[in-house]
Amino acid sequence: MSNKISLTRYLVEQQRVHGRIPPELRLLIEVVARACKRIAINVNKGALGEVLGTADTENVQGEVQKKLDVIANEVLIEANEWGGHLAAMASEEMEGIYVVPNRFPQGEYLLMFDPLDGSSNIDVNVSIGTIFSVLKKSSTEAGVSEQDFMQPGHQQAAAGYCVYGPQTTLVLTVGDGVAMFTLDREQGSWVLTQDQIRIPEDTKEFAINMSNMRHWDAPVKRYIDECLQGKEGPRGKDFNMRWIASMVADVHRILSRGGVFMYPWDKREPEKPGKLRLMYEANPMAWLVEQAGGAATDGRQRILDIQPTKLHQRVSVMLGSKNEVDRVTRYHSEL
């Protein structure tokens, strides 16, 4: 018998041994993981399938959709409406919530996702991913509305992402640390390859889109300026920079070896609090990072404490190695 731990076994242990998750949540996570396998198959087809290029449609944020944005969204909806235990879903690619029709099994959970993160990388064969977040409907009233989704990130029941890169990897938290599973394509199963991931508290690596430098706010400018001065500057060490432009891949690197990731508010669109979306990008990533010993703020407060008011709400994001996130957050209160 193989001593490899599958996702199913990990989840069954979370349910039965640790009493951390109810069976409905276990099944829901398994359905999401299965959908990610199907998305991975589509991603891998590349130019051999009809999956590259744009779809000639726009999403609610006014962004041109890629074919894979649409495919991944459909795969997640289809799998999860059958999967059961869901009341409704919300996605970057849909304006309103998707209430699970009552011909399908009904449940108390709410699923949110960014079906395909890093869309600009699809056609150039660079890592992309799927991000998801699960909440539990708080009201016991019949029916479900957008209001049921308006819960701060610290109320998430599960969160994770799948990165479609050189390996296909699923990273998950149910509030008991962070576990990483690698897709074994021959067996078609997710195998636990790392448990209780920890992000080092210090780092010499930052991730930010430097082309926006002239638009940044003073605290972010100060933080990056100090990093760039290297050994000769106030930080007394040289920093390295990485920017993949897929949040999934940048966060995955940080969970693997530390670092700080920032997509701050900037002056290009001052009325928007940031570029990234709170409910299905920032919240799940913030919880994963905190569960791995890191920190996540919008520069002023913990992301997980933000009370959402809109489904597609945007937010400024700084996350990763704790001491660096604390430092840049402190700079926001000093200036």
Ligand SMILES: O=P(O)(O)OC[C@H]1O[C@](O)(COP(=O)(O)O)[C@@H](O)[C@@H]1O
């Ligand atoms: O091109 P930019 O402005 O650097 O933005 C990159 C960021 O935009 C995003 O791609 C947004 O995600 P989507 O592809 O889901 O719209 C993030 O993953 C990434 O961090």
Ligand SMILES: [Mg+2]
């Ligand atoms: Mg995204």
Ligand SMILES: [Mg+2]
């Ligand atoms: Mg997306």
